[in-house]
Amino acid sequence: MPKVSEAHRHNRRRQILDAAIECFARHGLQRTSMEDIIRESRLSAGAIYLYFQGKDQIIERLADERHYREKQLIQQGLAQQDWTKSFGHLVRNFYVSLENPAEQKERRLGIHLWAEALCNPKVLRLIRRGLDQPRELLSQAIAEAQADGRLRKDIDSIAAARILIAMFHGLILQRAWDDRTDIECFVKAAQAMTDSYFSISSGGRG
Amino acid sequence: MPKVSEAHRHNRRRQILDAAIECFARHGLQRTSMEDIIRESRLSAGAIYLYFQGKDQIIERLADERHYREKQLIQQGLAQQDWTKSFGHLVRNFYVSLENPAEQKERRLGIHLWAEALCNPKVLRLIRRGLDQPRELLSQAIAEAQADGRLRKDIDSIAAARILIAMFHGLILQRAWDDRTDIECFVKAAQAMTDSYFSISSGGRG
Amino acid sequence: MPKVSEAHRHNRRRQILDAAIECFARHGLQRTSMEDIIRESRLSAGAIYLYFQGKDQIIERLADERHYREKQLIQQGLAQQDWTKSFGHLVRNFYVSLENPAEQKERRLGIHLWAEALCNPKVLRLIRRGLDQPRELLSQAIAEAQADGRLRKDIDSIAAARILIAMFHGLILQRAWDDRTDIECFVKAAQAMTDSYFSISSGGRG
Amino acid sequence: MPKVSEAHRHNRRRQILDAAIECFARHGLQRTSMEDIIRESRLSAGAIYLYFQGKDQIIERLADERHYREKQLIQQGLAQQDWTKSFGHLVRNFYVSLENPAEQKERRLGIHLWAEALCNPKVLRLIRRGLDQPRELLSQAIAEAQADGRLRKDIDSIAAARILIAMFHGLILQRAWDDRTDIECFVKAAQAMTDSYFSISSGGRG
DNA sequence: AATGAATGAGGCTTCATTCAT
DNA sequence: TATGAATGAAGCCTCATTCAT
Numbered sequence: 001m002p003k004v005s006e007a008h009r010h011n012r013r014r015q016i017l018d019a020a021i022e023c024f025a026r027h028g029l030q031r032t033s034m035e036d037i038i039r040e041s042r043l044s045a046g047a048i049y050l051y052f053q054g055k056d057q058i059i060e061r062l063a064d065e066r067h068y069r070e071k072q073l074i075q076q077g078l079a080q081q082d083w084t085k086s087f088g089h090l091v092r093n094f095y096v097s098l099e100n101p102a103e104q105k106e107r108r109l110g111i112h113l114w115a116e117a118l119c120n121p122k123v124l125r126l127i128r129r130g131l132d133q134p135r136e137l138l139s140q141a142i143a144e145a146q147a148d149g150r151l152r153k154d155i156d157s158i159a160a161a162r163i164l165i166a167m168f169h170g171l172i173l174q175r176a177w178d179d180r181t182d183i184e185c186f187v188k189a190a191q192a193m194t195d196s197y198f199s200i201s202s203g204g205r206g
Numbered sequence: 207m208p209k210v211s212e213a214h215r216h217n218r219r220r221q222i223l224d225a226a227i228e229c230f231a232r233h234g235l236q237r238t239s240m241e242d243i244i245r246e247s248r249l250s251a252g253a254i255y256l257y258f259q260g261k262d263q264i265i266e267r268l269a270d271e272r273h274y275r276e277k278q279l280i281q282q283g284l285a286q287q288d289w290t291k292s293f294g295h296l297v298r299n300f301y302v303s304l305e306n307p308a309e310q311k312e313r314r315l316g317i318h319l320w321a322e323a324l325c326n327p328k329v330l331r332l333i334r335r336g337l338d339q340p341r342e343l344l345s346q347a348i349a350e351a352q353a354d355g356r357l358r359k360d361i362d363s364i365a366a367a368r369i370l371i372a373m374f375h376g377l378i379l380q381r382a383w384d385d386r387t388d389i390e391c392f393v394k395a396a397q398a399m400t401d402s403y404f405s406i407s408s409g410g411r412g
Numbered sequence: 413m414p415k416v417s418e419a420h421r422h423n424r425r426r427q428i429l430d431a432a433i434e435c436f437a438r439h440g441l442q443r444t445s446m447e448d449i450i451r452e453s454r455l456s457a458g459a460i461y462l463y464f465q466g467k468d469q470i471i472e473r474l475a476d477e478r479h480y481r482e483k484q485l486i487q488q489g490l491a492q493q494d495w496t497k498s499f500g501h502l503v504r505n506f507y508v509s510l511e512n513p514a515e516q517k518e519r520r521l522g523i524h525l526w527a528e529a530l531c532n533p534k535v536l537r538l539i540r541r542g543l544d545q546p547r548e549l550l551s552q553a554i555a556e557a558q559a560d561g562r563l564r565k566d567i568d569s570i571a572a573a574r575i576l577i578a579m580f581h582g583l584i585l586q587r588a589w590d591d592r593t594d595i596e597c598f599v600k601a602a603q604a605m606t607d608s609y610f611s612i613s614s615g616g617r618g
Numbered sequence: 619m620p621k622v623s624e625a626h627r628h629n630r631r632r633q634i635l636d637a638a639i640e641c642f643a644r645h646g647l648q649r650t651s652m653e654d655i656i657r658e659s660r661l662s663a664g665a666i667y668l669y670f671q672g673k674d675q676i677i678e679r680l681a682d683e684r685h686y687r688e689k690q691l692i693q694q695g696l697a698q699q700d701w702t703k704s705f706g707h708l709v710r711n712f713y714v715s716l717e718n719p720a721e722q723k724e725r726r727l728g729i730h731l732w733a734e735a736l737c738n739p740k741v742l743r744l745i746r747r748g749l750d751q752p753r754e755l756l757s758q759a760i761a762e763a764q765a766d767g768r769l770r771k772d773i774d775s776i777a778a779a780r781i782l783i784a785m786f787h788g789l790i791l792q793r794a795w796d797d798r799t800d801i802e803c804f805v806k807a808a809q810a811m812t813d814s815y816f817s818i819s820s821g822g823r824g
Numbered sequence: 825a826a827t828g829a830a831t832g833a834g835g836c837t838t839c840a841t842t843c844a845t
Numbered sequence: 846t847a848t849g850a851a852t853g854a855a856g857c858c859t860c861a862t863t864c865a866t
Binding site for chain 2: 831832
Binding site for chain 5: 461466
């Protein structure tokens with residue numbers, strides 16, 4: 001039976017995870033030592049191990065956290081009735097998030113996790129899970145719009161969802177490599193592209 | 207006078223780099239030890255250091271190599287007269303490459319390098335350089351097509367190039383995380399999207 | 413707040429330095445591996461690095477320690493009123509120290525440091541500093557005795573101090589190379605030489 | 619049967635030994651790698667091993683060479699009839715040699731060999747042998763002068779020889795640590811000291 | 825005789841994790 | 846619960862020496 005409250009345990013975990021995010025985003029997963037996380041969290045080596053089994057578990061926990069944020073962004077975006085507005089919101093949310101420094105930090109961490117997933121089955125599973133749900137949400141929204149006659153029908157809704165996500169991920173990369181990358185400009189062009197793509201009339205010609 | 211030919215030296219370097227690609231792609235940059243590369247290359251520890259200054263230099267050399275392949279794919283694709291065909295080729299080349307197992311291996315390595323770039327200035331510079339040229343090639347091709355009246359003109363050619371690259375990178379990620387990802391399907395939808403985007407007639411309505 | 417006392421930290425440092433002295437004296441600075449020091453100190457590899465930055469720092473610390481002992485020997489020797497007695501004490505202290513096994517070990521280490529100083533600027537600085545103070549103490553004592561009329565005056569007190577130190581160092585070498593070297597005999601002759609050198613009456617003839 | 623002349627072999631050995639002297643004097647015995655000697659000698663790795671069994675043998679050969687020079691200096695010095703002149707010559711030769719840059723290089727090497735002798739039995743034997751002969755020459759000269767009534771007799775000639783050598787060695791050290799050390803000044807004082815020491819009249823008072 | 829690429833044991837150091845307090 | 850000193854396996858790299866040419 002724990003002597004401290006669950007709230008305390010939660011705060012400690014948060015403290016550790018935040019320190020890890022900071023370090024991982026800055027130096028990468030492998031280049032960050034437990035020592036770094038210990039220092040950043042202002043806790044002791046032993047304390048970390050009271051709350052996490054080890055470095056890998058911290059990484060996994062962070063990988064797991066990532067997709068809450070993604071899902072949230074997408075759900076907020078898709079909460080609109082009209083598809084065009086809906087998608088506009090989605091892109092807008094995404095855009096705003098990329099300009100936010102705290103978010104940028106997490107995006108950098110996200111990229112490290114993308115690479116980690118390639119050789120860490122647990123992280124891979126979490127990344128996949130974090131990808132599946134957004135893709136489902138998007139493709140369902142697209143399919144619904146198609147069913148309602150709001151979008152051209154000759155498009156594979158899943159492939160379309162993949163494309164949107166790919167564009168998101170691709171922009172995250174370009175932005176991470178060069179923070180002068182003009183997101184506004186990218187987003188405007190992306191919206192134009194998706195508009196022309198999804199609109200019924202152009203569908204007639206596809 | 208050198209005891210062995212320059213060709214021999216080149217082969218040795220290749221041998222080491224290929225071993226490194228194999229290891230890095232499988233286990234990531236940091237999880238791969240020099241011991242791994244030594245074993246995979248079937249050379250001795252000392253021999254590696256006759257050809258490279260250390261692990262970092264091997265990573266940098268591989269990061270440098272990456273963009274030759276990218277440029278090659280894009281140049282081959284853009285070598286067509288007609289923009290639509292040209293872009294079709296580009297996408298086709300890219301698609302074929304992703305189905306190639308050897309290429310898949312390098313794409314995995316590429317993702318590790320993307321993450322490495324975030325905390326390794328030398329790799330970042332190489333990644334950027336490898337990104338700049340393809341973007342230039344693409345945006346120039348787009349601008350030329352616009353000037354010739356083959357494409358709608360209300361699109362920022364650089365942003366459009368960024369979007370195409372982002373889609374490429376995003377697909378690489380999805381494919382790396384799940385090799386059942388249907389590239390054919392993705393590519394067909396992407397072509398439809400870009401066609402509708404760039405085509406003059408839809409431009410009139412955009 | 414530190415978990416262990418400062419005394420504990422000091423003891424650990426001492427433990428490591430003593431192990432290093434043992435190894436360095438026996439096998440030389442470069443031939444002694446960290447592995448050797450680790451084994452001799454009965455600590456673990458990691459523990460050493462909690463107390464010293466590396467092998468070089470251990471060497472530097474030992475070079476720094478040396479001159480405390482030298483200064484101590486000289487100050488004890490010069491604490492007498494009468495120059496002749498004073499110098500006699502000095503030589504006696506020195507002589508006794510050379511017969512002490514623990515001191516012999518440190519003298520061997522000292523010789524290794526003399527060589528190290530030739531290609532290690534930090535050690536050189538420490539050796540010089542360790543040499544300057546004894547020379548100053550000696551030359552001042554000599555100069556004072558000259559001013560008081562107790563010693564002939566036509567001698568450069570600094571050169572005289574250098575000579576005394578040179579004799580000391582030279583004897584340390586001969587003793588290190590052959591522990592059958594008769595120190596008693598050497599010291600007696602050295603005292604006779606310095607007596608005849610410094611004494612007023614002989615000064616009249618010099 | 620060798621294909622090249624003995625002279626050629628001798629030259630090659632000299633070439634290697636000179637390169638080794640250069641490197642050892644500059645960086646010490648252990649910090650000098652065979653690679654360094656190879657580069658300095660402008661020969662190949664394999665060539666070195668045609669002429670020496672390995673690094674240790676080069677060191678030993680150099681330790682062996684040292685005492686020829688010492689003996690030469692002493693014999694030249696002692697070749698005089700008159701003891702005082704004789705000793706003056708000895709000191710003078712020694713002094714001149716210390717101002718010679720080439721000699722300084724060898725003196726630095728010598729110091730490294732002094733340390734090496736402490737943990738290398740072969741070098742120790744050579745150093746001892748190189749020390750024994752000069753000491754014998756000196757003590758014999760002193761004893762002869764004593765027998766002839768030219769020097770006071772109440773001095774152990776061996777101890778006196780040891781003292782002279784100790785002073786030499788000690789000056790070599792001080793000069794190696796600080797090349798601004800005034801040798802002229804030291805030598806003058808040393809001559810004064812030995813004069814007053816050895817002279818008959820002062821002997822009456824000793 | 826000469827070359828220099830290759831070997832592989834061994835050196836220094838880091839770091840995830842544990843455990844006595 | 847909390848601490849942080851301690852552990853020791855494992856990482857990167859060097860270097861004396863060998864051997865095919």
